[in-house]
Amino acid sequence: MHLITTHLQIVAVLFLPGAWGQMGSSSTLGVVVEAKNITLPAGSKAVLPCHSPRMVWTQDRLKDRQRVVHWDLVRSSPEYSVERVLDMSPGARQRLYNSVNKGRISVQDSAFNDGNFSLIINNVFTTDKGVYTCNLHHHYCQIHQSIQIQLNVTKSARKEKRYWDGEKTVFVVLLGKSVVLPCVNRRSLWREGLQEDQQQVAHWDFQPPGVRPDRADRLVDLYASGERRDYGPRFGSSKMSVEEDAFTLGDFSLSISHLKPVDKGLYSCHLHHHYCGLHERRIFRLTVGPPIPSAPTTAPRVQNDVPEPRTEKEVEGPRVVNVILPEHRGYFVQHLGYFLATFLLLALIVVAVIVLTRRRKKRGLEYDLRRCDRGNVISGGEMSLDCTELRTCNQEPPSSDYKNNLLKERDMVKECNMDFDGKLWK
Template sequence: MDMETARMNIIARKLLLFQIPAALLQIIVSGQDNIDSVVVGEYNITAPTGSEAILQCHSQRMVWTQDRLKDRQRVVHWDLFRSGPDYTMERVLDMFSAGDQRIYNNYNKGRITMPKTAFNDGNFSLVIKDVSMSDRGLYSCNLHHHYCHLYETIKVQLNVTKSLRKEKRFWDGEKAVFVVLVGGTVVLPCVNRQPVWTEAHSEEDQQVVHWDRQLPGVRHDRADRLVDMYASGERRQYGPLFLRRKMNISAEAFSLGDFSLTISDLRPPDQGLYSCHLHHHYCGLHERRIFHLSVGPPLPPDDSAAPRVLPQDDPNTNMVEVPHVINVILPEHRGHFLQQLGYILATLLLLALIAIALILVSRRCKKRGLEYDLRRSERGNMTSNDFEMATTELKMCNQEELRLDYKNNIVKEKAEMSKMPSPKVIDLDKELNKTAWK
């Protein structure tokens, strides 16, 4: 078993060559953070003389919560995402800081493992023996430190091949890709060298907050210390007694995450540069907030408590107060403008249709009037000759002989009698008169 562990460690050391540049960069950055605190905020505050000033300094990461199950605060788990037709996510293995490992699939027991010293040396690499085609997919190494709010993820792509010449390892720009031969052994690297994964002797001594006061011309590392407070409840105050009484922070600072400094009875000598330092050595937290405090002139006396004049003694009692009108101009929304534009266009279209209808009706009426005038003029130009011509034509039409075959002589005689002119009526009296005149 020791030989197997030694062989696994040798393989893991060889794979660490892929992450040497990133590890060196990480160590340099963490070393710079430990040298000095990082300034996360700078504020300018002005308060009148004699008032009370509160320099607010909050941090939820510094909230002290004692948890006896410290082995549950740090955990690492490996997940597998298969990109086949199923697209399933599967939990492969997880391990707590106490060293207990849990494998979720019975098929992987004795085949997939992780070093038991992972939380001591920071090597959380996953070892897979007897690699098969079902092991293909995207693996993710997830590191969680619930107490320090640390969440990191490292992804590795595993591909399986049956050809020895296709076996290789490379970086695709986002993740490491391993092409492994079927039946072989592969170590998927997941290394974290941050101090946060190192065991601490006493976590209560690792959290501290302190306030400093920096006089003009003095560097911040040589500033006067005002208050020191530890998560265990220990408090230290510096300076003269009157200064310790007027400058203080709450006793429940670590339970509330509120480390604000309260300064009462402000005076001009109290102005200056104040800084709030938050340190959590176990979690690697080093923050500093800077406050520029200025003390202004005292507030004018408040006349709101002065006795007011009675209504009957007030000369302005009968005056009517003019109402104050406030004009509020709200910017119109773009949709409102489009709606109004639609209304205007619809109105213009309706007016155009009405105008077109009126034009068509007027033209039609003019055309009818013109036709009526033409007919009337034609009727006025007609003479008596026209009527005589029509009568003559009618007579000619009536005098046409109809050559018809009659059935018998009676019908023929009736027809001939109808063609004969009607007998002329002669008035004898008129004829006698005409003869007498002659």
């Protein structure tokens, strides 16, 4: 809790530099739980929020039952167990949970008057060994405290002692003797207090710029009984107000109407519950800005009986509105894709043409090797011979009377030579 309080104070110092002077007196004024900067235009209404559910006022007739003390015992041997030893509240007698402890274990009847809740054990048994816990609960104030004490039993008077083991107090008691396990809390919270409507107070303070915290102006005091004290003319003129049922709802917000530059400054909401020991403070820095500009009003046009003459030169042309639409982010990428696709298509076409051309040339060369053109007679009396197509003489006549292949080949050679000589001498 102390760490959270420290952090809240640091936040208040960081966000509200004007609250430096108030940090030194935080112990007397209360703990700062909230700090805000608020800027509003002049003439508007400001609401400085201040809520606390712990300050909700309810007329509780069973107030004594809100405070309870009970002692618990934790045994580790022979097996782990938890046992309720005793409990009591101001409006009821103390109650023992084991008949063996009747008349042997008790707490003083004046515990809630003097704050002494110590547990008295007479004629200590061996079974009394264990860890005792004193639990203090205040349900209305939401406060819960616990104190642990370890009790050990010995049969040797030399071993009887009391020491701190780093976590709790340890009592080593001689068997059969009496012991008092201390549990003392003398805060007024645990004793008979005054009426709650006199213990709950809320008040607002105003600190103008350049004014020290101890010179702050008190605006209003609110009491849970319904009493209210106004300081200055601000609440009397209804410029500032706090809801009448503030203690019923826990809402102590301050409303300021018709803001003016003089309302600029530091506002602080203080909540005190003396019975519960509650002291909270909320700080708001209010800055008043320029007023909100009013809506422009057009001056009424004066209508003359005589209409204004219009010249022929005044010709109303059509109104052209140029709208420039920003290009989409993917515009460049889209056109680049079109260009690349076109280039790739052209490249494929060129490659296809080249391949087809090479194939056609290769076929032409093969055809030229198989074909020889006829020669012409040139000068010098030389003659170039035309190579005619050689006809294979392998056609076998339908009626063949050859006895063997040798005779057949000889006749075929003769026939071919005769054909060749006839063509040569023509």
